[in-house]
Amino acid sequence: MTTIRISRRAPRTVALAGLALLGACSTISQQEEVQMGAQANQQVAAQLPMLNDATVNAYVNSLGRSIAATTSRADLSWQFGVVNTDVINAFALPGGYIYVNRGVLSRASNESELAGVLAHEIEHVVRRHSVKQMEQAQGANVGVALACTLTNVCANQAAQAAIQVGGTAVFARFSRGDEVQADEGGFNNVVRAGINPRGMLTFFQKLLAEEQQGGGSSAASSWFSDHPGTQDRIADIQRMLSESGNRLNGLRTDSQGFQAMKRRLAQLPAAPRAPR
């Protein structure tokens, strides 16, 4: 596997400075996190086929920011990008850069379902899951894995293959515990944003059905390989819903903005087919 030299002192000399790995056991400041995320974000946006549609982007950013604004890290410059692939996935970079694949937008039936996915990713950033892994890493393992998968330097995949690799990279490193935290925190983020969190459950169930029908090779397979313990997570979300009681009264499930985004999406050329 490719060795990547990373220096904290001279990041400009490092091709993959965006993924600069800090020394073992160091503490990563918010400024460093944001810088790392911004540079990784440039790499990802350059390598993945982005759906740069003004209407869709504006809606997804508006929804995402309204959720992020309710968290303890509202001060980050949250940015949400849509990757033009039918593969169902979403991932977060440090510093508040969230990517959601078009496959999620096309599967979501209402704002609540999309909000659940975004809120889960937002919570990974709020809890600094990837940053903590970098801080704890003894040596370059985490950074190199992230660099390889996000920047395509370790293998010559076709651009479309990189979509899945890019999505997998960021997720695969999260533990089941991290995923549960992201669900539970995400659930509360959605509620604070005034949105009904039931969409987290219905979207999971929809993906599960698609995966079972596709026999492990559906557009949802990437999601399941990146999100361990889906069945347990569904049960956990069901528990939170049943414990919420009146707290969910009056929360919205859908919006005109969501439906306008869906109509716009339907007008756009289909996403390029991705390998499964």
Ligand SMILES: [Zn+2]
């Ligand atoms: Zn996750």
